[in-house]
Every structure is written in C-alpha cells, then in structure tokens.
Amino acid sequence: MQNILSGLRVVEGSAFVAAPSGGMTLAQLGADVIRFDPIGGGIDYKRWPVTTDQKSLYWHSLNKGKRSIAVDFRRPEGQELLSRLITAPGDQAGMFLTNFPAKGWLSYDRLKEAREDLIYLNLVGDRHGRSALDYTVNCKVGFPSITGVGKSNDIPPLNNPLPAWDVITGQQIALGLLAAERHRTRTGQGQLVTVALADVALATLGNLGYIAEAMINDTEREAIGNHIYGTYGHDFACQDGDRVMVVGVSPNQWRAIVEVTGTQTQIDELQSRMGLDFSKEGDRYQGRDPITEIFEPWFAERSFSQVANELDNAGVCWGKYQTIKETVESDIDCSEDNPLFQMVDQPGIGKYLMPDHPLRFTSLEREPVRRAPRLGEHTEEILADTLALSSSEIARLFDQKIVASSNE
Secondary structure (H helix, E strand, O other): OOOOOOOOEEEEEOOOOHHHHHHHHHHHOOOEEEEEEOOOOOOOOOOOOEOOOOOEHHHHHHOOOOEEEEEOOOOHHHHHHHHHHHOOOOOOOOEEEEOOOOOHHHOHHHHHOOOOOOEEEEEEOOOOOOOOOHHHHHHHHOHHHHOOEEOOOOOOOOOOOOOHHHHHHHHHHHHHHHHHHHHHHHHOOOEEEEEEHHHHHHHHHHHOOHHHHHHHOOOOOOEEOOOOOOOEEEEEEOOOOOEEEEEEOOHHHHHHHHHHHOOHHHHHHHHHHHOOOOOOHHHHHHOHHHHHHHHHHHHHOOOHHHHHHHHHHHOOEEEEOOOHHHHHHHOHHHOOOOOOEEEEEEOOOEEEEEEOOOOOOOOOOOOOOOOOOOOOOOHHHHHHHHOOOOHHHHHHHHHOOOEEOOOO
C-alpha cells in the first residue's frame, strides 16, 4: 500500500460489495477506515466463499486495511457511541460511508447536529428508495439480453458473475468522499452525498453510447457471443484445445493478425468480394464471420505454446482463456512476481496472495499490503485513542456487552 491519504479518517457501516469496496479503496491508499459491525458480525460476515470452518473469504477480502470495532448498535448506548465516533473532531475526520438506511440515529440531520461539517455518503439501491443488488440492476439496463449468441428475444437472459456495478460504484464512493473532502477543505462545508447503484449502471449505459444507439439509430443490440461490437475480435481453439482471444482494434493490431497468420491474400479477396475496407473498424466488424473462418485454420494447426510465441513476436493483442484456478496457479502476473501482490497471513484463514491497490504513486514508498481485521480487533484501541474513553469506561462497555473485541 501507499499512504497518500494518510491522516484521513473515514467511518464505515456497510454490507455486501459496493460500500465495503469503496472503504477498502480508501484504506489501501492510506486512509484510516474504521468499520463498525454488530457483535458477532453483520449479514455478510459469513458470506460465501467460505473456508471449511465457515470463515468468509469474501468478507476478509473486501475489508483489507481497515480497523474493526464491534458494537451492539441495537442498544441506545451503542448508537450513541458510534455517533460520537462518526462525528469525532479532527480536520480530516468527520467522514461517514454507509449503505444502511439513513434514518433514525443514522440520519444525516441528526448526526450533523454534533458536527456541522460532516461528510456523509449514503449508497442506496435506486433513486426511489428501493433495495437493489448488482443482478437486479444489471437485468434492468439490458446487458443480460446481449450476453451469449442470438437475437435478444430468442435467447434467455444470461447473467454475468462479475458484480460490475458494485465494483464501479465502490470506486464512485471513494471518489465522492474525496471530492466532498476537497470541497470541505476549500469552503468548510460538509454535506450529504448520495449515490444510487442503479444510477451508476444507467450512467454507464449512457456513457458507453448504448442509450444513444437505441434512440438515434432505433436499433436493438444483438448478442454476438465472443465477437467485439464495432470492431474485430474473436476466440480461437489451438491444436491442443487451449483457447485464445485475439483482438484487432487498432490498425496495427489488425495488420499484425493478418501478417502472423499469412492470410493477406485471402483477406484482400474477402474485402473485395464483400465490398468492404478492412482498414476500417466498422467494416472489419461487418466481415467478422468470414474473417474468423480465414484465421481459424492457422490456430487449429498449432499448439498453444507455438501460437503464444508467434503472436507475441508479431505484436498481436491477445489473451489466453483460463479458469480462475488456472490463473492463480500458473499465471506469473497473479503471483509475487507482480508488485501488485504479496503473500499475507490472514488470521483464522491462512496465508494467501493479496492484492494492493493498482495505482502507483512515484513520490511514495510502497508499504506492505495490510490484511483484513479480525472482527472487533481494534475495539479497545478505537475507544481509547479515537474517542479518548477512560479505562474504566471501556471496561464497563465490555462488561455490559455494548462492545466486543475479537475472539479469534
């Protein structure tokens, strides 16, 4: 990690993917992110994937670098304790991130009574106040209908296992908090910042031209499988069964594919026959099926190692299809050879490869990747150092089971 956000303190109350990933992003950049959970863990504390003894690999992977306090916030004293933590003094404190309902003791208006310049970022499902998850948002914006092959009304929708909107929203959350903090630094003003998961998806739909395509061209995008819309790209099977994805987006990438496969004559004949100019992306897309038929024999006649070597030497843009397990076990980029990763021991789970934040700041030294906290690991530390409670006050809170520390 790199401590470019050192000194910044954010309190997080969250569950699932988007909000925790936003807090994790800030923590990986050096912010002090204090996550609060109910004693025993929240609704996502045991979420799959889990170890054989039911420790959540999901929860621990999304909470790297944070500090953890466990509080019974169903009780008024627990609510008061967390309210004090959220609004604690400090020029770079007073920042709260949550996807919990912003009402009752967690309402913005109530919390800002204790700190007028509070920055409160609230993630909601949609703008109407309904709950939403990545899958319900993804189906709403239409991407499952164009995943796979065929006309959208002839094939069942196909969900994507990547929670893309959660991940993108997590980055929007981190950006929103930093933008609001910069505004507060310049003006002294705090504010409530809201972001809806559904709006992130809808905005992306517009930013990538899908909305304009539907309105201006009055067309419905078809599911085109492993082709790339508007340009050339497709997958190919090698002689030994391995598959590669080959892309010719730029002119140089396209020429490299034609040259390495030795198919210039066939390609020239095809574009002449179809009345197309394959130096243009759109024309390559229109000719995608017969182009792929021309390239396929070259891959089918060679082993993967031969294909990989020749594609690299020719400067082709390509990638190998592999499972997640294959990536972890055999891809050098998913190993300590890549500065992104370090082997880190996660208490209660074991030692495994953990990623840092992918941004690299050249003016800062790189520090070790920080693991996720044990639930409640920093409860006593936060009560003493951040809230300045006395040892007797802290002991009382533990005795009355208003707070708890890690029992792992």
